[in-house]
Amino acid sequence: MLAAIYLHWDGLYTTYHRFFSHLQSKLNVDIGGTQLSKIVIGSDEEAALTKAIKQCFPSSANILCSRHLEENVRRYLTNNIGVSDKVRKQVVSDIFGKHGLTSFNEVKKFELKLMKLSDKYLKYLPSFEEYFRKTAQKIRSGVLQPRIENKWLPINWKNNSCESMNHIIKLSANWKTMKLPDLIERLYKIVKLQQAECRRALYGQGNYELAPWMSKCKIQYVHWTQKTKEEKEALFAKFMKGMPAKKKTVSSTDGRLTIPKTCKTAKKPGQRKRVKSLKTITRNRNIK
Secondary structure, three states: OOOOOOOOOOOOHHHHHHHHHHHHHHHHHOOOOOOOOOOEEEEOOOHHHHHHHHHHOOOOEEEEOHHHHHHHHHHHHHHHHOOOHHHHHHHHHHHHOOOOHHHOOOHHHHHHHHHHHHHHHHHHOHHHHHHHHHHHHHHHHHHHHHHHHOOOOOOOOOOHHHHHHHHHHHHHOOOOOOOHHHHHHHHHHHHHHHHHHHHHHHOOOOOOOOOHHHHHHOOOHHHHHOOOHHHHHHHHHHHHHOOOOOOOEEEOOOOOOEEEOOOOOOOOOOOOOOOOOOOOOOOOOOOO
């Protein structure tokens, strides 16, 4: 799905940094419901791109596409070393297979597998050993570590969604170079189509569904059909704004005092009952 689009003609660090710094400022202030904590950004291993991401989002987890890593290993084995198909398949299986280097979620198991493969390639394929060590370092920092910090990440994450959208854009352009105004018009049509799908998600239809934290925006289809055009636009505009940012502090009326915001149902240590008064029952007692 297309989000922010940046048209550029080079792959320089300054170019990427300009784009990501702009995104960082928008995500931090202007877009409701967004958070920069525990953000995960996936990409290929392009040096300028990953460097710009780390500079603009220093607290983010950057995960690398395992498919790109695998393709680079295949290309190096074929073009730089010239190994046979059998050897190439075995090396790729050692690194990216079901029980390969990228399949581990624990540092200890990863390091043990790395030592075994390093000894193996040093003995039987010495021309590949140095390249393997560099690739293993990328896997350690760009595959293993993000997965340890974010348990929900899948094994061997791939940016297939990005490649799929890239294919859709090229199909819309008929695989030809287009003038900038025409390209912008094509991209605009794709975005408008996506917005139509998002609108359908509000009443439970289409290819998308609402995320759990946006479920309050959902409306029954029968109620949606009874809305006027203006009411539908208002509901969709509210949805596109996202959830309002939650304030972490509370200020006094005159603004002279600001304190951290507490939970709505704050309790004292050891308290077992609700904050609000409970219903009590007075029993009749016989007085002797």
